[in-house]
Amino acid sequence: MSNAIELRAVEYRYRSSDTGLKGVDLVVPTGSMTAVIGPNGSGKTTLLRVLAGLVTPSGGDVSVCGGPPDSARRRSFARQVAVVGTQSLLGFPYTVLEVVLMGRAPHIEGFRLESEADLEAAAEAMESTEVAALSHRIFDTLSSGERQRVAVARALAQEPRLMLLDEPAAFLDIKQQTVLYDLLAALNEERGMTVVSVLHDLNLASLYFDQVVLLDQGSVYAAGAPEDVITYASVREVYQTDVYVDMNDLTGKLNVLPLPRSRKT
Amino acid sequence: MTSRTPSAARLTRTELRTSLLLLMVATFVTCIAGALTGAVTLDLGQVWSVAGTDRTIFLQVRLPRVLLAATVGGALAVAGAALQPTLRNPLASPDIIGVSGGAALAAVFALAVLPSGLGQYFVPMAAFVGAASSSALVYRLSLVHGRLEPYTQILVGVIFNTFAASLILLVSAVVDMSRTQSIVFWLMGGIAVHPYPVLALVAALVGIGTAVLVREARTLDLLSLGDETAEHLGVDLGQSRRRVFAAASLMVGAVVALTGVITFVGLIVPHLLRRILGSDNRLLLPASLFGGATFLVLCDAIARTAIRPAELPVGAITAMAGGPFFIYLLRRSASAGRDL
Numbered sequence A: 001m002s003n004a005i006e007l008r009a010v011e012y013r014y015r016s017s018d019t020g021l022k023g024v025d026l027v028v029p030t031g032s033m034t035a036v037i038g039p040n041g042s043g044k045t046t047l048l049r050v051l052a053g054l055v056t057p058s059g060g061d062v063s064v065c066g067g068p069p070d071s072a073r074r075r076s077f078a079r080q081v082a083v084v085g086t087q088s089l090l091g092f093p094y095t096v097l098e099v100v101l102m103g104r105a106p107h108i109e110g111f112r113l114e115s116e117a118d119l120e121a122a123a124e125a126m127e128s129t130e131v132a133a134l135s136h137r138i139f140d141t142l143s144s145g146e147r148q149r150v151a152v153a154r155a156l157a158q159e160p161r162l163m164l165l166d167e168p169a170a171f172l173d174i175k176q177q178t179v180l181y182d183l184l185a186a187l188n189e190e191r192g193m194t195v196v197s198v199l200h201d202l203n204l205a206s207l208y209f210d211q212v213v214l215l216d217q218g219s220v221y222a223a224g225a226p227e228d229v230i231t232y233a234s235v236r237e238v239y240q241t242d243v244y245v246d247m248n249d250l251t252g253k254l255n256v257l258p259l260p261r262s263r264k265t
Numbered sequence B: 001m002t003s004r005t006p007s008a009a010r011l012t013r014t015e016l017r018t019s020l021l022l023l024m025v026a027t028f029v030t031c032i033a034g035a036l037t038g039a040v041t042l043d044l045g046q047v048w049s050v051a052g053t054d055r056t057i058f059l060q061v062r063l064p065r066v067l068l069a070a071t072v073g074g075a076l077a078v079a080g081a082a083l084q085p086t087l088r089n090p091l092a093s094p095d096i097i098g099v100s101g102g103a104a105l106a107a108v109f110a111l112a113v114l115p116s117g118l119g120q121y122f123v124p125m126a127a128f129v130g131a132a133s134s135s136a137l138v139y140r141l142s143l144v145h146g147r148l149e150p151y152t153q154i155l156v157g158v159i160f161n162t163f164a165a166s167l168i169l170l171v172s173a174v175v176d177m178s179r180t181q182s183i184v185f186w187l188m189g190g191i192a193v194h195p196y197p198v199l200a201l202v203a204a205l206v207g208i209g210t211a212v213l214v215r216e217a218r219t220l221d222l223l224s225l226g227d228e229t230a231e232h233l234g235v236d237l238g239q240s241r242r243r244v245f246a247a248a249s250l251m252v253g254a255v256v257a258l259t260g261v262i263t264f265v266g267l268i269v270p271h272l273l274r275r276i277l278g279s280d281n282r283l284l285l286p287a288s289l290f291g292g293a294t295f296l297v298l299c300d301a302i303a304r305t306a307i308r309p310a311e312l313p314v315g316a317i318t319a320m321a322g323g324p325f326f327i328y329l330l331r332r333s334a335s336a337g338r339d340l
Helices: A044-051 A071-080 A096-102 A116-128 A144-157 A174-191 A202-208 A232-239 B013-036 B044-049 B053-086 B099-113 B116-142 B150-174 B177-188 B196-215 B217-224 B227-232 B237-259 B265-277 B281-305 B314-335
Strands: A003-013 A020-029 A033-037 A059-064 A081-084 A162-166 A194-198 A211-216 A219-224 A243-247 A254-258
Touching: A003 A044, A003 A194, A020 A044, A020 A194, A020 A211, A020 A219, A033 A044, A033 A174, A033 A202, A044 A059, A044 A162, A044 A194, A071 A081, A081 A144, A081 B227, A096 A116, A096 A144, A096 B217, A116 A144, A144 A162, A144 A174, A162 A174, A174 A194, A174 A202, A202 A254, A211 A232, A219 A232, A232 A243, B013 B044, B013 B053, B013 B281, B044 B053, B053 B196, B053 B217, B053 B237, B053 B265, B053 B281, B099 B116, B099 B150, B099 B177, B099 B237, B116 B150, B116 B177, B116 B237, B150 B177, B177 B314, B196 B217, B196 B237, B196 B281, B217 B227, B217 B237, B217 B281, B227 B237, B265 B281, B265 B314, B281 B314
Parallel strands: A033 A194, A033 A211, A081 A162, A162 A194
Antiparallel strands: A003 A020, A003 A059, A211 A219, A243 A254
C-alpha cells in the first residue's frame, strides 16, 4: 500500500457555523511527513478529526491505513493510528507511567495487566520523549510542556504506523520543540512511521516536513513541497498578513518571518 | 501527593493481589466483629458451639444485617468508583445518576398512600421501580445528539434530584404526622434485618453489576484521559457509558430499595482508596467493593451501639463521618496544589 491517507472530495459542515471542510482532496504517501497549516478556523483540526475517525464526513471518501476510520474497527485502528491532541488535566491521580501505559490498551485484551513487552514499549517511548525521570510523578502536577511530552510518549507506546498530531509543540520551549520534531523525524526515517501534524509554526513546517498542506476556509489552497507552498504570495493571500520569506543558508530550508502590521517602509 | 507512594509507578500483579487479599480479610474480620457487637455483646465461642440465644441472635438478627450492610456499602462504593471516571468528575457520587432521588420519591409516595401494614413489602418494590424509571429518565435526558455527555448528565442528575427532593417535601407536608416520621426515617437511610432470600437477591444484583463494571475497568482509566483520547485508544464511548450507567443503576437501585438513601459511601471510599492504592481501576473497583463493605459495616456497628439500646440511622452516621472527612481531604488537596 503506497498511501497512508487518501481523501476524495471530503465535506464536513458544523451545525453552528459555516466552517468545516469543503471538497478536500488529499494524498499522504506512506512514510512521509506531512504538515497541515492554515489560519485559525481554516479546518486543520476538523481535517485531523476526520482522519482520526472522530467525525464522519457528510460527503466524499476517506481511507486511512487501508480503510475508513469508522467505529467498526476502532480497536484495530488504534493499533495502527495514534493521535496527540490538546492535553487537559485528568482529575484523578494517575502517574506518568500509568498514563503512558494506557497507550498499550489497544494491544491488551480486557482486564489483563501489562506484560514485559508492554513495559518495554512504554519505557522506550518515555526515554525518547525525555520523560523517563518523571515516571512516578502524578500527571496532573506536571507543567503543560511536560504533559505534552507524556502525551507523545503515550502515543508512541501505541507503536503506530501513522501518527496524527494537533499542535504538538504549542506548549514546548524551543529545545523541546526540536527534541519532539527530531524524534518524529527519526521515527519516520527509521521505522517508516507516517506523520501528519497540524502546526502554526511555518518555520518548523518547512524545516521538518516533506509535504505541506495549506488550508484556506475548509479547502486545500496548495499542497506540495514546503518551498512551493509557503511563498510570500500564498501566505499573504491566505493569512492576510505580510511576511518575509527567504531561504536559510545554514539549514537550506525556508525562513518565514511575520512582519508587524504597523511596519513603516 | 505529587507522586505515587507505593514502590512502583504502576499497578503490579503483587500489589493487586496483596491489596485485595488484605481488604478481603479486613471485610471478613469487620463483618464477624460487627455481628458480635450490638445492644448485647455476643460471645463467639457460644455462637459457634451451642444452639442458644447467642446463636439465634447471631444468625437471625445480626448476620443478615451485617451482610446487608456489607452488600450495600460495597455496591455504593463500586458504583461511585465507576461513575467518577465515567463522568470525569472525582466528586460524582452514585446519587448523581438520579437513582436515589427516584427511589426516594417512589418510596415516599408508597409510604404516604399505602396502608401501614403493607409498607414492609411494597415500599422496597416501589423504590426499585422508582430507581429504575428515574435512571432511565435521567439517561434519556442526558443524551445529546444520541451520545451521553458527562456534563449534561451531571446537571440533569442534580436538577432531577432537587426536583425529587421538593416533591418529597410536598408529599411529607400533606400526610399525617405518623407517616411523616416513617418517611423521615426512610430518607435517613437505615440497615434493617431482611430474610436471607431477599439478601441473596440483592447480592446477586450487586454481583452482576460489579462484574460488568470490573470488566470495564480499563475503559474507565482511558475515559479519564478525555472522550477523544479514549476513542483514539479504541474505546466505544457510547457502549461503555451505557454499560456503566446500567450496571450502576441496577446495583444502586437494588440497595436503595432496601435501605433508603445512604450518602457519602460512594464518594468517600473510592476517594480514600484512590489516595492509597492509586487510580488504576483494575484494582480500585474490586478494592472499593471490599472497602465500601468494611466502611458501612463499621458505620452500622456505630449506629447500633452509640446510644444503645436505641439505634441511630446509619445514613446519619455515614454523613457525619463523611462530610467533615471529605472537607478535610479537599482542603488538604487544595493546599497541596491541584491534586484530587
